Amino acid sequence: xxxxxxxxxxxxxxxxxxxxxxxxxxxxxxxxxxxxxxxxxxxxxxxxxxxxxxxxxxxxxxxxxxxxxxxxxxxxxxxxxxxxxxxxxxxxxxxxxxxxxxxxxxxxxxxxxxxxxxxxxxxxxxxxxxxxxxxxxxx
Amino acid sequence: xxxxxxxxxxxxxxxxxxxxxxxxxxxxxxxxxxxxxxxxxxxxxxxxxxxxxxxxxxxxxxxxxxxxxxxxxxxxxxxxxxxxxxxxxxxxxxxxxxxxxxxxxxxxxxxx
Numbered sequence: 480x481x482x483x484x485x486x487x488x489x490x491x492x493x494x495x496x497x498x499x500x501x502x503x504x505x506x507x508x509x510x511x512x513x514x515x516x517x518x519x520x521x522x523x524x525x526x527x528x529x530x531x532x533x534x535x536x537x538x539x540x541x542x543x544x545x546x547x548x549x550x551x552x553x554x555x556x557x558x559x560x561x562x563x564x565x566x567x568x569x570x571x572x573x574x575x576x577x578x579x580x581x582x583x584x585x586x587x588x589x590x591x592x593x594x595x596x597x598x599x600x601x602x603x604x605x606x607x608x609x610x611x612x613x614x615x616x617x618x
Numbered sequence: 619x620x621x622x623x624x625x626x627x628x629x630x631x632x633x634x635x636x637x638x639x640x641x642x643x644x645x646x647x648x649x650x651x652x653x654x655x656x657x658x659x660x661x662x663x664x665x666x667x668x669x670x671x672x673x674x675x676x677x678x679x680x681x682x683x684x685x686x687x688x689x690x691x692x693x694x695x696x697x698x699x700x701x702x703x704x705x706x707x708x709x710x711x712x713x714x715x716x717x718x719x720x721x722x723x724x725x726x727x728x729x730x
Binding site: 492493495496499513514517520521524525528531573574575576578579580582584587588590591594 | 637639640641669670672673674676677680683684687701705708709710713714
């Protein structure tokens with residue numbers, strides 16, 4: 480039942496396809512309900528894309544994705560050596576109410592991650608960003 | 619992701635299949651923008667075949683919605699799965715993009 484994955488990705492969006500494929504395989508092996516697979520995909524997409532788009536000024540860098548799960552919880556850790564960025568404090572507040580013409584999209588990805596996880600922590604250590612999120616396997 | 623377009627009167631219907639994520643979002647945006655005519659009164663995005671959407675996909679809908687506003691046209695979406703609908707609700711997008719259960723419902727609401 481205990482399972483997981485560790486992947487090193489290059490900082491370009493196409494790498495998300497490799498990540499998605501790895502998640503689908505793990506989800507199948509570990510019998511995840513479809514709702515959990517969707518949540519994990521969404522959380523990873525938002526966090527990894529943030530690193531790809533904002534952590535570095537140029538491409539050609541790498542980031543590490545580690546996922547561990549037991550019978551109750553699933554924990555994802557994303558590590559990169561890019562610019563210090565704490566999504567919990569540095570991302571803009573999401574705009575949920577403005578009309579179409581004034582609506583700001585910034586911060587929405589981080590907000591979605593926050594709603595889909597039970598715990599979200601950031602630390603800067605040894606010149607790296609460490610983003611750790613946890614979610615329950617239930618529901 | 620696959621995008622197909624069709625017309626129903628002055629409405630453009632965009633059918634989407636697959637994942638609308640950071641990889642496919644630019645293609646999604648280009649496909650819709652390329653299909654919009656100045657005479658269109660509405661764009662219906664049929665998401666019946668979409669298994670996954672992330673904020674990059676929502677961003678495209680916002681950009682398209684604003685573009686349509688400039689020509690006094692509407693953006694609506696239909697046939698969302700339960701999970702997609704949840705993302706639209708959590709993100710507050712259901713307040714700017716009206717959601718309908720089916721293409722027929724969307725067309726009926728637009729023609730009323």
